Amino acid sequence: MLFFTQCFGAVLDLIHLRFQHYKAKRVFSAAGQLVCVVNPTHSLKYAPARCAAAQASTEQGILPPCHHHEAVHDPQLVPCTCPLFSCPWEGHLEVVVSHLRQTHRINILQGAEIVFLATDMHLPAPTDWIIMHSCLGHQFLLVLRKQEKYEGHPQFFATMMLIGTPTQADNFTYRLELNRNQRRLKWEATPRSVLECVDSVISDGDCLVLNTSLAQLFSDNGSLAIGIAITTSKVHSSEAEM
Amino acid sequence: MLFFTQCFGAVLDLIHLRFQHYKAKRVFSAAGQLVCVVNPTHSLKYAPARCAAAQASTEQGILPPCHHHEAVHDPQLVPCTCPLFSCPWEGHLEVVVSHLRQTHRINILQGAEIVFLATDMHLPAPTDWIIMHSCLGHQFLLVLRKQEKYEGHPQFFATMMLIGTPTQADNFTYRLELNRNQRRLKWEATPRSVLECVDSVISDGDCLVLNTSLAQLFSDNGSLAIGIAITTSKVHSSEAEM
Numbered sequence: 215m216l217f218f219t220q221c222f223g224a225v226l227d228l229i230h231l232r233f234q235h236y237k238a239k240r241v242f243s244a245a246g247q248l249v250c251v252v253n254p255t256h257s258l259k260y261a262p263a264r265c266a267a268a269q270a271s272t273e274q275g276i277l278p279p280c281h282h283h284e285a286v287h288d289p290q291l292v293p294c295t296c297p298l299f300s301c302p303w304e305g306h307l308e309v310v311v312s313h314l315r316q317t318h319r320i321n322i323l324q325g326a327e328i329v330f331l332a333t334d335m336h337l338p339a340p341t342d343w344i345i346m347h348s349c350l351g352h353q354f355l356l357v358l359r360k361q362e363k364y365e366g367h368p369q370f371f372a373t374m375m376l377i378g379t380p381t382q383a384d385n386f387t388y389r390l391e392l393n394r395n396q397r398r399l400k401w402e403a404t405p406r407s408v409l410e411c412v413d414s415v416i417s418d419g420d421c422l423v424l425n426t427s428l429a430q431l432f433s434d435n436g437s438l439a440i441g442i443a444i445t446t447s448k449v450h451s452s453e454a455e456m
Numbered sequence: 457m458l459f460f461t462q463c464f465g466a467v468l469d470l471i472h473l474r475f476q477h478y479k480a481k482r483v484f485s486a487a488g489q490l491v492c493v494v495n496p497t498h499s500l501k502y503a504p505a506r507c508a509a510a511q512a513s514t515e516q517g518i519l520p521p522c523h524h525h526e527a528v529h530d531p532q533l534v535p536c537t538c539p540l541f542s543c544p545w546e547g548h549l550e551v552v553v554s555h556l557r558q559t560h561r562i563n564i565l566q567g568a569e570i571v572f573l574a575t576d577m578h579l580p581a582p583t584d585w586i587i588m589h590s591c592l593g594h595q596f597l598l599v600l601r602k603q604e605k606y607e608g609h610p611q612f613f614a615t616m617m618l619i620g621t622p623t624q625a626d627n628f629t630y631r632l633e634l635n636r637n638q639r640r641l642k643w644e645a646t647p648r649s650v651l652e653c654v655d656s657v658i659s660d661g662d663c664l665v666l667n668t669s670l671a672q673l674f675s676d677n678g679s680l681a682i683g684i685a686i687t688t689s690k691v692h693s694s695e696a697e698m
Contacts, residue, residue: 364606387638396629396689397662402640419669420639425661447638 249329249439250321252343252358310377310408311353314346322346322353330440332358335433339368346377349444353377354388354405356442357412370429372401372440373412373421380407384447390422391441392432399424399432404447491571491681492563494585494600552619552650553595556588564588564595572682574600577675581610588619591686595619596630596647598684599654612671614643614682615654615663622649626689632664633683634674641666641674646689 305313314320323345332343343358358372372390376383383405392399401422406415415421424432432438547555556562565587574585585600600614614632618625625647634641643664648657657663666674674680 364609367606396646398642398644400640400642404638419667420673423665423667423670425665427661428665431662 248323248325248327249331250323250345251331251333251437252321252345254332254334254337254341254343307378307409311346314355318344320344320346320355322348324348326350327441327443330356330358330442332438332440333436335360335370335429335436335438347374347442347444350386350446352382352386354386354444355408355412356440357416358438358440359416361416363417368426370424370426370438371416371419371421372424373415374405374442374444375408375410375412375415376405377408380409383407387445387447389441389443389445391443392424392438393441394432394434394439397431399428405444490565490567490569491573492565492587493573493575493679494563494587496574496576496579496583496585549620549651553588556597556619560586562586562588562597564590566590568592569683569685572598572600572684574680574682575678577602577612577671577678577680589616589684589686592628592688594624594628596628596686597650597654598682599658600680600682601658603658605659610668612666612668612680613658613661613663614666615657616645616647616684616686617650617652617654617657618647619650622651625649629687629689631683631685631687633685634666634680635683636674636676636681639673641670647686 301317303313303317311322315322325347326349328347330343330345337360339360339362341360345356347354347356353376355375355377356372357375358370360368360370362368374388374390376386386405387402388405389400389402391401399422403421406412429438543559545555545559553564557564567589568591570589572585572587579602581602581604583602587598589596589598595618597617597619598614599617600612602610602612604610616630616632618628628647629644630647632643641664645663648654671680
């Protein structure tokens, strides 16, 4: 009997260890799809003082925070495209990915189709959930943001941007899909370039928009799973029909 | 020369007549799909005095306007399900369709897939666009409503309801699809029964929700085309995966 109890305990320990391993990696595969657990980041964009302090570095500390709406003089030199911080960093497109990874610790995932699992959806706005997605030879930035456009009524905005030029972005189509509780919501669009500003995409509402009640219907235990797929774009066949 | 001018004039007249015919029918077919042009109705629900006057009839005039949230004592006896008026009519499910057609002049369309073309999207809220859709042996009510949930920020809400019981409604799935300007938005859900209130579905936001800027992106010349499809429901296959 004692033997069986110990065996059972060992099995439980193994299960627990495996769970810990998953938790540590925060990336696992479900039914062949790569699932990425994305923890929220309380957006510091709206707190410039704290942001400036966090981002200050020896050589860049005296620079004012960048304004995404400013004209970009060198078309290859872009302001920091990370929507988390009003980041003073400016750099060439080629090094934006490494900047996002190193400075802002944003994860990068490979795969044509992935599931973005945003945790702690209940956290107050403003909050961001961000990953990079490497696919079809390019890197994309997925931003889910909880924001109060109308005071007291937080909404969720999700969009995908290509870390590349607008001309390159026109070659792709991204799809975001929510599927739960006998409801399905799909948004398909051409990604915008990170040379455009994620803030303006969200304030224009040209993205997937969810009110709180819909977000709750699609959430499971406080986490929202968004299926992501990127394809090379083709003319939408049914568009001509309509 | 005069002969040719007259011939040309006659052809133009024919074209004009044909156009008038289409306008009168307000239903035509594009690429095999039935397109129904739906004109807006300025919602009178929000103007009870005007509504009561408009709806008063000899035998029903003294009845108070029905309240959709009241308990329905006879499960087969439902208050008027038309969301346009705070209508004092109450009747059995079987005669709701004829009431909607006769009293509220709501069109009914046949076909598994139709396109609902709502005109004059710019009109101020509150405004409704409504049709009935006859399909798979049942009648469905499609309601598109422009409403200001947050003052000064009108939004569009679209939902489909079965003119039948909740148990019957569970057997179906409806899909609403917008497709324009390299963007596609799809909403799939189980229709609610008209025994539930369309107002509560919309106020809960458990429907397709569009902000003004998205509605503009999907509109063509002030009209919004919504593709509608109804199927008998099956378990969403990818739901299990996610």
